[in-house]
Amino acid sequence: ANLAAIVGEEKLAKNVNGDEAAVMGAVFRAASLSRQFKVKEVRLKDISPFPIEVKYTGEAKDASTPGKPFLTSIFNERSVLGTRKIMSFKRITDFGFDLQYGEVSAAHGAELSNQEIAHVSLTGLTEAINKFKDVSVATPKVKVTIELSESGILSVQEAIATIETDSSKKASLADKVKSFFGGSEKNEDVKEAEPRETDEEQGTAEAAKEQEKVAEEAKENKTAEAATNNTETSAKNETVPTTQTEKIVLKIQTDYKGIVPLTTIGKKDSLAKIQRLDALDAAKRAQEEARNSLESFLYRGRELLYRDEIMEVSTKEERENLSENLSTISDWLEENEDAETAEFQTRLKDLRKIERPLSIRAAERVSRPKAFASLRSSVTMARAVGEQLLTGEGAFHDSADVQKLYDACDEVLAWITEMEAAQAELPLWKDGVVSTREIQLRGNPVEREMHRLMSKKKPKVVKKEKEANATETKEEEKEKEETEKAGPKGDKETTEEEQQQGKAGEAAGEEEAEPAKHKKDEL
Structure with missing residues (x-):
């Protein structure tokens, strides 16, 4: 926006060429995959250039008649990767099928040396059918x-067999097993109550009525239970059929025909090979860095x-020595461009x-005077701070404490003067008497x-002033109370001198009375 405001909207090119488009596309794609950037969504989908088919044979009607072959396309040409397809088979025995590439255009045909991908075998179905x-x-x-x-890897994720079963048949089988072991229900008949036998030949009328009543009740019970048994039997015979779905996970065995996946041993060998290649790359990189460092030097x-x-x-001798070594190594x-890393x-x-002493002298020649000046300035400032701590407003340091600072400052200043004088006497091609680092320390x-x-x-600080003010305030309050007790105007007023004289007289009287008291005690 700022650039458009300066040069104008019409002068800004908004198109990109082929190379720029490829680079920008890769950048935006990488940014969209990363969680660290928030960019406009770039919807890219990878595709499979070849169609994929499933080849299988239908269920045979009998042993003499083979099944009919089928060929079904599950992934078309240019199908989007990362998708799943589900195929349904009506089978009652274990079976298998082939995965293969379908017919492709002439341009792609030369790339496929083998159209077969894998053969998949499913087992466990025959066992499940026999069970149900x-x-x-x-x-x-x-x-x-x-x-x-x-x-772009094709694989069979799962195979599940679905069997519809009749739950009522399961119940009848359970009843059969139960009856075989003697666990079925029995219908018990109720016998009629027989007349009571008495010792007397002549029964009374009440005894006859009682016998008739018992016989009628027994007959009614028998009829009711018989009806109940008939109802239960008819209900069992008329059980409503219900279906239940059984799911069995089948075993999958994949035999790859083209590129075979790595085995456990193959994966270990591949990992070891990758590690060896990484070590070779690291050694090569170290060799290149060592040679480049030597060449740049x-x-x-x-x-x-x-x-x-x-x-x-x-x-002159030092420069010639360095020049000769540079020529020899060059x-x-x-x-020996491919020499070992250690040789470089x-x-x-x-x-x-050979080069380091010369570079250090040149650097020290520039930095040493600056270090001396900086140290002298710091020491001078420290001495000024010490004087402020000793004589400034609110100072609480004693001279002994500050004197230690003065001694340290004087010692450093004397050392600076001595080192500067010694350094000035040395020629420039000699190493310095002191380094910049030593000056800083x-x-x-x-x-x-x-x-x-x-x-x-x-x-x-002890609060003396505050205590003195409190004492004066108490004395003023006491004088005010005594003045109020003296009464209104016209009465006898006492001056401050009279009050003091009176207090002095009272004190003298008390002193006289005290010795008399002591004498009395002695007597």
Whole structure:
């Protein structure tokens, strides 16, 4: 938007060429797959360039008649990867089928040396059919799930057989087994009650009536139970048929015809090979880095010999020595580009031993005066802070504490003066009497003393003024009370001197009375 406002909308090209389109597409695709970026969704789908078919033979009607062959296309040409298809088979025995590539165009035909992919065998169906043959009410169905993964790998995920069974038949079989073991229900008849026998030949009228009543009740019970038994029998004979679905997971055996997946041993061998290749790549990378480092140092060393700052801090012999070694190693490198990594590293180390003193002198010549000036400024500032702590407003440090800081500052300043004088006497091609790092560390004693003084806590101040003010306030309140007790105007007023004289007289009287009291006690 900002660029369009400057140059104009019509001057901005919004199209990309073929190379740019490929690169931008890859960038946006990678950004969309990553969770770290939020970009406009790029919907890309990988496809399979070849169709995939299933070849199988139908169920044979008898042993003498073979099954009819079938060929079904499950994935068409240019099908999207990452999809699943489910095929249904009506079978009663174990079976198998072939996965293969379908007919392709002439352009793709040359790429397929073998159209067969795999042969799949399903087992466990015959055993399941035999188990449920007495209760099965329909031809079993086998559903096979075939997946074409995101990587273009074809595989059979699962195979499930579905059998419809009659649950009422299961109950009748259970009843048969139960009756075989004597567990069926029995219908027991109720016998009629016989007349009671008495010892007396002549029965009374009440005894006769009682016998008739018992006989009628027994007859009614027999009729009712017989009707109940008939109802239960008819209900058992008229059981409503109900269906139940049984699902059996079949075993899958895949025999690949084309590219065979790796076995466990093959995977281990492949992993070991990858590790060996990684080690070779790492060694090659280290060799290239060592050779490049040596080559770049040769170019930098030749340039270093002609720089003014190096010529000022080095002798002619040192420069010639470095130049000869650079030439010798350069000639060796041209003849040994594929030398071992250790050889490159050794020669680079030898060159740096010769070059390093020259570079250090040049760098120290620039940084040493700056380090001296910085240290002197820091020490001067620390001394000023010490004076402020000793004489400033609210100062609580004693002179002994601050004197330690002064001593450290004086010692460092004297050392700076001494080192500067010694360094000035040395020629430039000699190593310095002190390095920049040593100068920086020399200020540590001053820094420690400063930290000690600044960390000291201010002592607590006794609140004397506040107590004095409180005493004066109490005396004023007492005088006010005595004035109020003296009464209104016209009465005798007492001056402050009279009050003080009276207090003095009372004190004298008390002193006189005290000795008298002691004498009395002695008597």
